[in-house]
Amino acid sequence: MRHRSSTLADWPPVVRHLIRSAELECPRGHADALRELTALAMRKVPARGVFDPTVRGEPDMYDAIDSIARAHLELAAARSAWRTAIKRAALELEARDALEQAAMEVQSASDTAYFYAGLMFGVVFVSLSRAT
Numbered sequence: 001m002r003h004r005s006s007t008l009a010d011w012p013p014v015v016r017h018l019i020r021s022a023e024l025e026c027p028r029g030h031a032d033a034l035r036e037l038t039a040l041a042m043r044k045v046p047a048r049g050v051f052d053p054t055v056r057g058e059p060d061m062y063d064a065i066d067s068i069a070r071a072h073l074e075l076a077a078a079r080s081a082w083r084t085a086i087k088r089a090a091l092e093l094e095a096r097d098a099l100e101q102a103a104m105e106v107q108s109a110s111d112t113a114y115f116y117a118g119l120m121f122g123v124v125f126v127s128l129s130r131a132t
Contacts, residue, residue: 011038014125029072036068050119 008016015038022031044051044061051061069075082103086096 008035011042014129029074033068033072036072037065040064040068 008019019031019034019038022034041051066075086100089096089099091099
């Protein structure tokens with residue numbers, strides 16, 4: 001089954017405004033990432049609801065988000081720099097693994113906190129704007 005492609009004109013005004021603002025205010029690539037994430041959300045939300053990053057077993061969602069991050073948010077370069085720095089540190093395997101594990105835990109907690117902050121700001125915004 002093919003899905004209908006949505007465009008910026010099909011999206012709610014607040015989404016269009018956020019993307020236009022990102023074009024003016026955010027680093028290069030961020031508006032494109034928001035566009036692609038919005039298209040993903042417009043396709044997925046009607047069938048599945050809000051995306052919860054703590055739910056396991058959704059490789060298609062993680063693959064899509066990673067692909068967008070690599071294309072527009074320099075994820076591949078950041079990962080490469082991290083690996084290079086770890087190798088240059090010339091640590092023993094156990095120490096390197098412990099360092100990488102700790103970094104992943106910090107990143108995971110931070111990502112979740114920022115995601116939830118963004119989610120709740122969005123939900124509150126929608127709730128308040130509908131109340132008026």
